[in-house]
Amino acid sequence: MRNIFIIGIVLLLLSAYPLYLMGVEVLLGNYAYNRYEVFLHTGENHNYRSADFYGHQITLTDNLEVDPAKLPKDENVYFKTPVKITVDGRDY
Numbered sequence: 226m227r228n229i230f231i232i233g234i235v236l237l238l239l240s241a242y243p244l245y246l247m248g249v250e251v252l253l254g255n256y257a258y259n260r261y262e263v264f265l266h267t268g269e270n271h272n273y274r275s276a277d278f279y280g281h282q283i284t285l286t287d288n289l290e291v292d293p294a295k296l297p298k299d300e301n302v303y304f305k306t307p308v309k310i311t312v313d314g315r316d317y
Contacts, residue, residue, distance in 0.1 A: 284311040 261278060274285040286309045310317045 281313050285309070286311070 276283050287307075
């Protein structure tokens with residue numbers, strides 16, 4: 226019984242730092258959402274990649290101007306594509 230208790234304490238001590246980092250991440254995420262008022266848009270003109278940030282509409286879209294011959298043949302392989310960032314209709 227004592228060995229199980231010691232093993233539990235050791236495992237708890239090993240996981241203390243990752244638990245601390247997770248707590249900091251949750252707190253900072255909540256702080257950022259409360260401070261900057263980020264909204265998710267849905268509907269015809271918006272998708273899940275657009276948001277309002279201080280009154281500016283920001284949209285992220287895939288720039289899929291890639292040659293089909295360069296695409297991987299295996300469905301399980303992911304490839305990188307450039308991302309188009311649009312702020313208030315201007316491409317950045």
